[in-house]
Amino acid sequence: MKNMFDLLIKNGTVVDGTGKRRFVSDIGVKEGLIADIGSLKHRNAKRIIDVNGLIVSPGFIDCHTHSDLSVLHDPARLPKVSQGVTTEVVGNCGMSAAPINKKTLNLMKEYVKPVLGDYDSWSWNSVADYLKIVEKANPVVNVAALIGHGTIRTSVMGFENRPPTSVELNLMKELIREGMEAGAFGISTGLSYPPGTYASTDELVELSKVVVEYGGIYATHLRDQVDGLVDSVNEAITIAEQTNIPIIISHHKTVGKRNTGRVKETLSLLDNADERGYNTSSDTYPYTKGSTSLAAILPPWAVEGGFKKLFERLKKLEIREKIKRDFLTGLKGWENRSKALGWENIIISFVQSDKNFFLEKMSIQEASEELNKQPADFVMDILIEEEGNVGVIFNNSTETDLQMVMAHRKTMIGSDGLDVGDNPHPRLYGTFPKVLSKYVRETNLLTLEEAIHKMTGLTVTQFGIEEVGFIKKRYRADFTIFNLDNIKDEASFENSRELSKGIQYVIVGGEVVYENRKMTGIRNGKVLRRTDRLDNKNI
Numbered sequence: 001m002k003n004m005f006d007l008l009i010k011n012g013t014v015v016d017g018t019g020k021r022r023f024v025s026d027i028g029v030k031e032g033l034i035a036d037i038g039s040l041k042h043r044n045a046k047r048i049i050d051v052n053g054l055i056v057s058p059g060f061i062d063c064h065t066h067s068d069l070s071v072l073h074d075p076a077r078l079p080k081v082s083q084g085v086t087t088e089v090v091g092n093c094g095m096s097a098a099p100i101n102k103k104t105l106n107l108m109k110e111y112v113k114p115v116l117g118d119y120d121s122w123s124w125n126s127v128a129d130y131l132k133i134v135e136k137a138n139p140v141v142n143v144a145a146l147i148g149h150g151t152i153r154t155s156v157m158g159f160e161n162r163p164p165t166s167v168e169l170n171l172m173k174e175l176i177r178e179g180m181e182a183g184a185f186g187i188s189t190g191l192s193y194p195p196g197t198y199a200s201t202d203e204l205v206e207l208s209k210v211v212v213e214y215g216g217i218y219a220t221h222l223r224d225q226v227d228g229l230v231d232s233v234n235e236a237i238t239i240a241e242q243t244n245i246p247i248i249i250s251h252h253k254t255v256g257k258r259n260t261g262r263v264k265e266t267l268s269l270l271d272n273a274d275e276r277g278y279n280t281s282s283d284t285y286p287y288t289k290g291s292t293s294l295a296a297i298l299p300p301w302a303v304e305g306g307f308k309k310l311f312e313r314l315k316k317l318e319i320r321e322k323i324k325r326d327f328l329t330g331l332k333g334w335e336n337r338s339k340a341l342g343w344e345n346i347i348i349s350f351v352q353s354d355k356n357f358f359l360e361k362m363s364i365q366e367a368s369e370e371l372n373k374q375p376a377d378f379v380m381d382i383l384i385e386e387e388g389n390v391g392v393i394f395n396n397s398t399e400t401d402l403q404m405v406m407a408h409r410k411t412m413i414g415s416d417g418l419d420v421g422d423n424p425h426p427r428l429y430g431t432f433p434k435v436l437s438k439y440v441r442e443t444n445l446l447t448l449e450e451a452i453h454k455m456t457g458l459t460v461t462q463f464g465i466e467e468v469g470f471i472k473k474r475y476r477a478d479f480t481i482f483n484l485d486n487i488k489d490e491a492s493f494e495n496s497r498e499l500s501k502g503i504q505y506v507i508v509g510g511e512v513v514y515e516n517r518k519m520t521g522i523r524n525g526k527v528l529r530r531t532d533r534l535d536n537k538n539i
């Protein structure tokens, strides 16, 4: 029948992603797109789902992921789909899987392993190649890519701690051009990690000028989220002022007790920049603990030239003594987490060898006492033994700061989930349901409409993503349908891979991909490219 929908969602309470009040409606889907919204009960459909009493939201967009390799080797995407995510933005924190250069590939592979995970066949070079390979892998979710500044810097100049020559700078610009033309949405930086930390503000300004020509954004893992938080946010604002690029502060937070409350200042700096006509925003995950690679706590000079050089250095007594001194006294411009947090607040989340498996879930303090070592020696020894492959969880922030960032009108939700090891941070599975259960239903920090906006419409607006993020006619038919009365994240630090409750259906491009806490096996994700503009299409 001509007027038949492929799918009819009846009686849903629709929260459309704009932040406007919910309304009860039916939604008709045809050829993967939203065909009609309104009273459609008389219409026929191949499949009808009655969702009376449930919330129908645009599919959630995880704007901060490290799933670059996971979308290839784990296209089912259970950690994300089970929490209602239908789009993942990959390539955050300066680390993207593309573009790569075969000469420096090994350097990069070992460096990104604790964050992006392990993967054998890096068979692409450019962002365009990578996106085609993602298409072939056919993940359940849509994928939108950022270009990692650390990745292009490694590709052009390895782990060199110096400014680029003008030839190198031009090569980096060329890689950004290629990536943007292939459909990337912007650039990300990881300025507390090598090699991002070796870059000056001027270098970032020069590169951002290219990104902005294509209408892309600048998402930044700040240079220093500890004592230099304010200066680091100011650095991002400077880049906005000099290039007009929209900036996104990644996992905006404070680290360490003595910095508690500082987000008040950084959020008002962003507001002030917005008032002056720049476009700023932040992303956040709903946990006061963070996670990353243990090597990230070392002073940047120690990692110059890559991991191999690091391990050689860590075997030399005088270098070990210097690292210990730096841990104690800090260095100008370096985010010294061990001092700000204390060794008791850095917990080992994974190691690669069976031999050291017993150390998982211990703090650095506990582990070093167990082995009768000084904490700094323990850190250096385990990095050598595990070839750098150690993940850690940090007790970073306070609930007050977290709530202040989350409640801000331009903060989006992004999991920052790392799918590495047996005990990943629970944000990998629980981020979106946790925001809805804890910050909407239990504490009323956000209205439902505000929370959904932060997970969908605000995100696509800030990133310049078209086609998804709103329940509007002709948008892709991506929906997350859930029960607000019982939605709950079940993933915890003890059981980090538990699936959330209350997510009833997840629909991607009009196909039900998750139903009653089970994947249906249908994979219908799409690679979203910056050039895929709705207004260019005659629909």
Ligand SMILES: [Zn+2]
Pocket: 092, 093, 221, 250, 251
């Ligand atoms: Zn980050």
